[in-house]
Amino acid sequence: MFNKVGPKVNFVEIEKKWLERWKENNILSKYLERNKDSGKKFFFLDGPITANNPMGVHHAWGRTYKDLWQRFKNMQGFKQTFRNGFDNQGLWVEVEVEKQLGFKSKKDIEEYGIENFVNKCKEATLHWSKVQTEQSKRLGYFMNWENSYYTMSDDNNYTIWHFLKTCKEKGLLYKGKDSVPWCPRCGTAISQHEILQEEYHELVHESVFIRLAFSKTGDGLFKNEYLLVWTTTPWTIPANAMVALNPGLKYSLVSFEGKKYWLASNRVEFVFKKDFWVEKEASGKELLELGRYYKGPFDSLPVIAKAKKENPEAFHRLVSAPDLVSEEEGTGLVHIAPGCGAEDFRLAVKELNYPEMVIPAVDESANYLEGYGGLSGKNAKENPELILDALKEIENGEYLFKTEEYTHRYPVCWRCMTELIWRVVDEWYIKMGPIRESLKEVASQAAWKPSWALNREIDWLNNMSDWLISKKRYWGLALPIWECECGSFEVIGSKEELREKAIEGWQKFEGHSPHRPWVDEVKIKCGSCGKAATRIKDVGNPWLDAGIVPFSTLVNPETGKVSYLTDKEYWKKWFPADFITECFPGQFKNWFYSILAMSAVLENKTPFKILLGHALVRDEKGEEMHKSKGNAIWFDDAAEKMGVDVMRWMYVTQNPEINLNFGYGLADETRRKFHLLLWNVYNFFVTYANLDEFKGRKDEKLETGNILDRWILSKVNNLVNLVTDFLEDYDAYSASRAIESFVNDFSTWYIRRSRSRVSGAVEDTKDRDNFYSTTHEVLLILSKLLAVFNPFVSEEIFKNISSEESVHLQDWPIADKQMIDTELEEKMAFLRELVEMGHSKRRTENIKVRQPLSSLIVENSPHELEEQLVGLIKDELNIKKVGFKPGKGEVMVKLDTEITPELREEGEVREIIRKIQKERKEIGCGLTQKIEVGLPSWPEGFENEIKKKTLVEKLYKAKSLEIKRCSE
Numbered sequence: 026m027f028n029k030v031g032p033k034v035n036f037v038e039i040e041k042k043w044l045e046r047w048k049e050n051n052i053l054s055k056y057l058e059r060n061k062d063s064g065k066k067f068f069f070l071d072g073p074i075t076a077n078n079p080m081g082v083h084h085a086w087g088r089t090y091k092d093l094w095q096r097f098k099n100m101q102g103f104k105q106t107f108r109n110g111f112d113n114q115g116l117w118v119e120v121e122v123e124k125q126l127g128f129k130s131k132k133d134i135e136e137y138g139i140e141n142f143v144n145k146c147k148e149a150t151l152h153w154s155k156v157q158t159e160q161s162k163r164l165g166y167f168m169n170w171e172n173s174y175y176t177m178s179d180d181n182n183y184t185i186w187h188f189l190k191t192c193k194e195k196g197l198l199y200k201g202k203d204s205v206p207w208c209p210r211c212g213t214a215i216s217q218h219e220i221l222q223e224e225y226h227e228l229v230h231e232s233v234f235i236r237l238a239f240s241k242t243g244d245g246l247f248k249n250e251y252l253l254v255w256t257t258t259p260w261t262i263p264a265n266a267m268v269a270l271n272p273g274l275k276y277s278l279v280s281f282e283g284k285k286y287w288l289a290s291n292r293v294e295f296v297f298k299k300d301f302w303v304e305k306e307a308s309g310k311e312l313l314e315l316g317r318y319y320k321g322p323f324d325s326l327p328v329i330a331k332a333k334k335e336n337p338e339a340f341h342r343l344v345s346a347p348d349l350v351s352e353e354e355g356t357g358l359v360h361i362a363p364g365c366g367a368e369d370f371r372l373a374v375k376e377l378n379y380p381e382m383v384i385p386a387v388d389e390s391a392n393y394l395e396g397y398g399g400l401s402g403k404n405a406k407e408n409p410e411l412i413l414d415a416l417k418e419i420e421n422g423e424y425l426f427k428t429e430e431y432t433h434r435y436p437v438c439w440r441c442m443t444e445l446i447w448r449v450v451d452e453w454y455i456k457m458g459p460i461r462e463s464l465k466e467v468a469s470q471a472a473w474k475p476s477w478a479l480n481r482e483i484d485w486l487n488n489m490s491d492w493l494i495s496k497k498r499y500w501g502l503a504l505p506i507w508e509c510e511c512g513s514f515e516v517i518g519s520k521e522e523l524r525e526k527a528i529e530g531w532q533k534f535e536g537h538s539p540h541r542p543w544v545d546e547v548k549i550k551c552g553s554c555g556k557a558a559t560r561i562k563d564v565g566n567p568w569l570d571a572g573i574v575p576f577s578t579l580v581n582p583e584t585g586k587v588s589y590l591t592d593k594e595y596w597k598k599w600f601p602a603d604f605i606t607e608c609f610p611g612q613f614k615n616w617f618y619s620i621l622a623m624s625a626v627l628e629n630k631t632p633f634k635i636l637l638g639h640a641l642v643r644d645e646k647g648e649e650m651h652k653s654k655g656n657a658i659w660f661d662d663a664a665e666k667m668g669v670d671v672m673r674w675m676y677v678t679q680n681p682e683i684n685l686n687f688g689y690g691l692a693d694e695t696r697r698k699f700h701l702l703l704w705n706v707y708n709f710f711v712t713y714a715n716l717d718e719f720k721g722r723k724d725e726k727l728e729t730g731n732i733l734d735r736w737i738l739s740k741v742n743n744l745v746n747l748v749t750d751f752l753e754d755y756d757a758y759s760a761s762r763a764i765e766s767f768v769n770d771f772s773t774w775y776i777r778r779s780r781s782r783v784s785g786a787v788e789d790t791k792d793r794d795n796f797y798s799t800t801h802e803v804l805l806i807l808s809k810l811l812a813v814f815n816p817f818v819s820e821e822i823f824k825n826i827s828s829e830e831s832v833h834l835q836d837w838p839i840a841d842k843q844m845i846d847t848e849l850e851e852k853m854a855f856l857r858e859l860v861e862m863g864h865s866k867r868r869t870e871n872i873k874v875r876q877p878l879s880s881l882i883v884e885n886s887p888h889e890l891e892e893q894l895v896g897l898i899k900d901e902l903n904i905k906k907v908g909f910k911p912g913k914g915e916v917m918v919k920l921d922t923e924i925t926p927e928l929r930e931e932g933e934v935r936e937i938i939r940k941i942q943k944e945r946k947e948i949g950c951g952l953t954q955k956i957e958v959g960l961p962s963w964p965e966g967f968e969n970e971i972k973k974k975t976l977v978e979k980l981y982k983a984k985s986l987e988i989k990r991c992s993e
């Protein structure tokens with residue numbers, strides 16, 4: 026006997042039950058161990074999850090995929106590492122801890138103490154790692170959770186040291202000046218990879234038009250002619266070094282309120298509106314020749330006076346920059362401050378006496394530096410009115426033409442949403458030029474799914490600039506760079522090397538992880554001058570942490586050490602990973618990029634063979650989910666309300682290229698369309714099998730003469746092939762859709778057409794047992810296929826109908842070729858089309874299916890259907906006779922709709938049987954409960970049929986239908 030099932034089901038309770046039972050019976054460890062001696066290997070490389078928050082439903086998509094293919098390979102007998110990864114280091118953790126502690130700036134951290142702060146960060150990320158582990162278990166994700174890797178581990182950090190030393194040896198590592206996007210709150214550069222489209226916000230800034238008196242030679246003779254210059258970042262005006270124009274544009278000299286202004290001809294109307302006249306026109310090229318020097322409003326500030334004195338030829342000059350200057354907006358004359366803008370900086374490098382012309386304006390918190398007079402020490406971003414006030418004051422507003430509100434898309438810090446500024450700073454970089462080609466080659470060695478993903482990656486690789494790897498922060502990889510005051514620097518590649526070279530501070534460091542502040546204590550002897558070299562204070566870009574994992578996480582179990590560094594032979598057995606899967610689009614620039622780059626430098630080989638990317642999770646309306654918008658769905662809530670099997674099914678049945686509109690509505694639909702359909706089939710089987718005391722198949726080989734059985738067995742074996750092939754091709758979408766379609770056939774055709782084989786007291790017990798054997802077999806196979814997608818409901822079904830320990834310890838099913846009968850499947854498909862046509866004819870004629878009809882003729886039939894198949898048509902359509910006329914052309918059915926008295930009587934009998942069955946249900950009769958029934962009348966000669974089909978012991982005359990149970 027199987028456990029009783031019933032039509033009502035609570036999937037969430039089932040899931041919780043199995044989580045408990047798996048724990049009790051050590052199913053997970055048995056699962057992890059089952060292929061440990063296998064010669065076949067499969068290496069799934071996990072991209073580490075940021076351990077900084079509870080898991081969101083969007084994480085569950087990727088994790089469903091990760092679990093799915095590891096389960097598939099496990100059932101197929103592959104040995105695996107089952108290592109989950111946590112990303113623990115970096116600014117994201119710092120920002121959360123800062124929030125927790127109520128910190129506003131880096132000063133607060135310094136006062137709190139770096140050691141205390143770093144310990145807090147470790148604590149926070151370990152806490153979230155635990156939370157995410159529990160949530161992943163709830164998802165049914167089978168991993169070796171005890172053996173998760175952490176990017177903050179010594180293994181990870183020292184392997185990055187090794188990587189950076191390799192970069193140094195290859196001449197790829199350098200310290201450079203660059204204009205970088207900078208968050209003044211976090212006090213650090215934001216690397217190019219980290220600014221996504223989403224991090225541009227629509228912001229309103231006060232834009233400023235300034236007028237700059239301009240002369241031909243810089244001799245101080247100004248002739249009441251001004252350059253009219255426009256900027257959206259007035260805080261940068263003090264650091265102005267030049268004005269750019271486009272030599273290809275037309276410029277006008279416009280007379281307005283007693284002054285004459287140069288600006289692009291196409292902008293004149295827009296800027297002046299009325300009461301102006303154009304004195305003359307000149308091309309940008311001519312304007313350049315006409316005059317080149319101008320006066321700036323802040324020339325008297327010490328830092329500007331100094332720059333002007335040092336570079337009289339170059340400073341405050343009109344320059345040509347056709348790429349930078351358009352007449353779309355502004356005045357066609359662009360303010361250039363190379364110390365405060367990326368394009369400005371590049372222009373300075375190209376045009377001017379770089380680097381002297383790059384005048385830094387603000388410090389890391391956006392406070393004006395020394396040398397800016399009254400501005401020094403004041404915050405440029407917090408006090409935007411500073412500059413406007415100054416412009417109003419200087420020479421009574423001589424330089425200020427007007428201000429105007431301006432709305433534009435402006436980048437903000439992805440962590441704290443503070444507006445970014447641009448600063449020129451010393452940072453550390455990895456050169457991309459020399460490795461760009463090999464990086465592209467390495468990326469092309471792997472298979473990318475979907476295939477356009479490779480082009481996206483190549484596109485990024487073509488355009489990316491050098492990799493900015495330093496951050497002026499606290500919690501992260503300690504960049505292993507020791508700098509000496511003599512100007513040379515050294516990169517340390519391992520802990521051992523550091524110990525060897527240490528001349529000071531080793532005791533303070535020993536016993537600690539290689540993090541700040543402990544590692545900062547160690548000083549080494551400078552290789553050039555012999556003085557003590559100090560570690561730079563910077564920490565690393567977090568994508569170094571995640572990018573190294575193909576090298577740092579393969580650990581030889583015999584030594585417990587990172588095999589890449591200590592046991593290359595072992596490492597080579599696993600590398601490259603067979604499979605990775607993460608979410609598009611962010612990872613093109615992040616994880617995919619960083620593992621490729623690090624692999625290109627270390628091994629010049631792809632770190633993975635197959636990459637599967639998936640799109641994003643949106644809310645049900647297709648909008649981005651946000652905590653602040655209130656439309657975010659938490660994983661825990663979703664698991665509790667919809668259940669994780671339903672959630673997982675939503676993910677696997679989604680085309681990974683398309684964003685998923687996730688929500689409870691879709692969950693209900695998914696449950697109804699798939700899980701409940703499956704449950705009903707399962708319930709039907711168990712209920713009747715128990716009733717008839719089905720004890721399982723007696724013979725090893727399932728042999729059944731019933732054509733429906735043969736058909737569904739053929740279908741299920743074909744399904745095994747389909748699902749296997751799709752999964753081998755990393756296509757969960759097609760695989761799960763094939764299962765859905767199968768379950769639909771199974772329920773709406775096989776089971777429905779087989780109902781009469783079990784209900785009541787059937788005579789043909791052999792056929793009945795064949796039905797049970799077949800359905801049992803199908804459910805066993807189906808639950809094994811389903812195990813990788815839906816670990817809970819598959820276990821629920823499998824465990825109830827088999828004596829095995831767990832579906833998750835089963836081998837992946839292999840199709841029985843002998844069972845596959847393609848011709849039968851074709852015929853059945855044809856038959857179902859005929860049936861559809863027949864039903865449609867009945868509908869148009871308005872004749873219910875319960876009313877038997879005499880005949881159906883199929884014209885132009887391409888198939889000759891055998892008797893059993895014809896029987897199915899007869900039963901389904903309630904037809905006495907089916908005839909076939911071969912021929913060419915469109916298949917047609919002809920239905921004889923004449924209802925003879927005999928047919929009418931038969932119809933009545935069916936109606937009576939239907940009513941009695943309905944009553945039986947309503948008064949709660951068990952399936953074997955005998956009843957007594959009273960009826961006004963019934964067609965003569967059908968008494969036995971009625972009695973048999975409805976388990977009636979006594980049939981008697983009554984005024985209307987009455988029914989009562991017999992005593993047991």
Ligand SMILES: [Zn+2]
Pocket residue numbers: 208209210211212438439440441442443
């Ligand atoms: Zn920030």
Ligand SMILES: [Zn+2]
Pocket residue numbers: 509510511512513551552553554555556
């Ligand atoms: Zn030195």
